[in-house]
Amino acid sequence: MTITLYDYTLSGSCYKVRLLLNFLGLSYDRRQMNFYPGRQHKSPEFLEINPLGQLPALQDGDLILRDAQAILCHLANKYDADGHWLPRDERFGDVMMWVMFAGGELMNSSAARLHDALGYKLDVHAARTNAHAAFRVLEDHMTAREIAGRKWIVGDTPTIADIASFPYIALSGEGGIGHEDYPALRNWMRDFRRLDRFHAMPGVPEFV
Amino acid sequence: MLAMWRGEDGPVRIWEDRCPHRGMRLSFGFVRGDALRCIYHGWSYRTDGQCIEIPAHPELTPPKTICASSYPAESRYGIVWTNLERGGPAPFPDLGPDEGWLPVRSLYVNRPAGQVEAAVESFDFGAPSSIRLKNPSAILLGIGSQMEMLLAIQPVNADRTGLHAVVRGENASAARADLARRMQHLRAEIEAEREKK
Ligand SMILES: N[C@@H](CCC(=O)N[C@@H](CS)C(=O)NCC(=O)O)C(=O)O
Ligand code: FES
Numbered sequence: 500m501t502i503t504l505y506d507y508t509l510s511g512s513c514y515k516v517r518l519l520l521n522f523l524g525l526s527y528d529r530r531q532m533n534f535y536p537g538r539q540h541k542s543p544e545f546l547e548i549n550p551l552g553q554l555p556a557l558q559d560g561d562l563i564l565r566d567a568q569a570i571l572c573h574l575a576n577k578y579d580a581d582g583h584w585l586p587r588d589e590r591f592g593d594v595m596m597w598v599m600f601a602g603g604e605l606m607n608s609s610a611a612r613l614h615d616a617l618g619y620k621l622d623v624h625a626a627r628t629n630a631h632a633a634f635r636v637l638e639d640h641m642t643a644r645e646i647a648g649r650k651w652i653v654g655d656t657p658t659i660a661d662i663a664s665f666p667y668i669a670l671s672g673e674g675g676i677g678h679e680d681y682p683a684l685r686n687w688m689r690d691f692r693r694l695d696r697f698h699a700m701p702g703v704p705e706f707v
Numbered sequence: 708m709l710a711m712w713r714g715e716d717g718p719v720r721i722w723e724d725r726c727p728h729r730g731m732r733l734s735f736g737f738v739r740g741d742a743l744r745c746i747y748h749g750w751s752y753r754t755d756g757q758c759i760e761i762p763a764h765p766e767l768t769p770p771k772t773i774c775a776s777s778y779p780a781e782s783r784y785g786i787v788w789t790n791l792e793r794g795g796p797a798p799f800p801d802l803g804p805d806e807g808w809l810p811v812r813s814l815y816v817n818r819p820a821g822q823v824e825a826a827v828e829s830f831d832f833g834a835p836s837s838i839r840l841k842n843p844s845a846i847l848l849g850i851g852s853q854m855e856m857l858l859a860i861q862p863v864n865a866d867r868t869g870l871h872a873v874v875r876g877e878n879a880s881a882a883r884a885d886l887a888r889r890m891q892h893l894r895a896e897i898e899a900e901r902e903k904k
Contacts, residue, residue, distance in 0.1 A: 639891055642812045642814075642887055643884060643887060643888070646812075646883050646884045646887055647884065679815075679863075680815035680869075682813050683812075704735070704737070704746065706737040706746075
């Protein structure tokens with residue numbers, strides 16, 4: 500069965516999916532979309548795939564999915580038999596809670612970046628303020644985790660909660676949101692970048 | 708802004724966060740051995756600040772004048788102290804031997820240092836506390852009879868302040884999680900207050 504990812508290299512949301520595909524060692528077709536300046540994600544052909552006109556989208560056999568978080572859940576559910584990335588025990592709810600946070604509150608960092616990098620018209624001040632508020636929530640959580648001797652958002656190993664959260668924290672500087680106030684997030688990002696099969700994207704340093 | 712780093716030879720270095728080449732932030736760079744390498748064009752700096760390699764001109768010995776600008780740096784009680792006046796020493800309080808301190812956390816408050824300082828002095832850290840020592844950059848609190856917490860106060864700019872807390876004493880290890888949470892409440896309390904002039 501072929502997996503096709505409707506992808507854009509500079510998209511942090513697409514990067515979430517590429518990260519998991521890589522961690523799982525899955526091969527896939529990469530359909531490079533001309534997001535900017537081509538706006539191919541708003542073309543009639545692509546709106547057939549995702550009526551919301553957003554990247555990423557994923558086709559897996561007959562199944563077509565949109566939303567990075569949903570795609571992470573699907574891939575982990577189907578291809579990660581051990582439940583490493585999406586544990587099915589008591590950690591499940593916790594993982595899902597942070598995955599939703601990554602697709603929700605943390606997307607304020609994406610909005611600020613779209614404003615600064617691609618000139619999107621939006622209230623960038625509000626986006627930055629809300630992103631900082633979200634970063635703080637995760638910073639406090641990761642501080643408590645560090646004190647408890649833990650490295651990851653949930654449990655003892657990385658999960659899709661870490662994958663979903665990583666891109667828009669790592670890329671936030673491109674939206675004018677610095678990492679200075681978030682030492683626990685910096686430690687966590689460093690550990691994430693050290694994971695086996697981790698790969699970078701433009702704006703995310705490869706080096707640790 | 709500052710770049711802090713540590714080479715393999717140990718001590719923390721504090722430099723201006725600015726590459727002498729084209730001004731890229733050195734804190735975006737990476738450490739290899741005892742050198743800090745700039746992320747932009749890869750110029751490499753020794754722990755004393757001297758540039759030792761320019762990848763675009765491998766045969767060139769970089770002139771002595773290419774040098775990162777540094778500040779004093781002292782690690783004490785699990786906190787790194789500096790002095791932006793450069794001339795003076797890092798202003799850490801004298802708390803005796805360096806041993807026994809455990810980290811609580813660092814946290815940033817969107818309020819001026821004066822307001823943060825005042826709030827720390829009257830905050831409830833879970834047991835009766837007293838101010839044992841105070842200088843412009845730190846407050847030492849006795850918490851109950853068994854513990855001491857040191858809070859270093861870092862004025863980031865006119866309306867942002869860093870708080871760096873460490874603790875020592877009996878039960879300090881078990882108290883860290885609770886103290887870290889209380890610091891969140893402290894932050895919320897301070898930020899809920901109207902800014903004071
Ligand atoms: N909820 C979606 C949002 C993804 C998203 O914001 N994608 C951006 C590119 S990074 C996009 O396609 N924006 C175009 C638009 O929203 O019109 C997800 O998490 O996958
Ligand atoms: S700016 Fe640092 S090497 Fe060029």
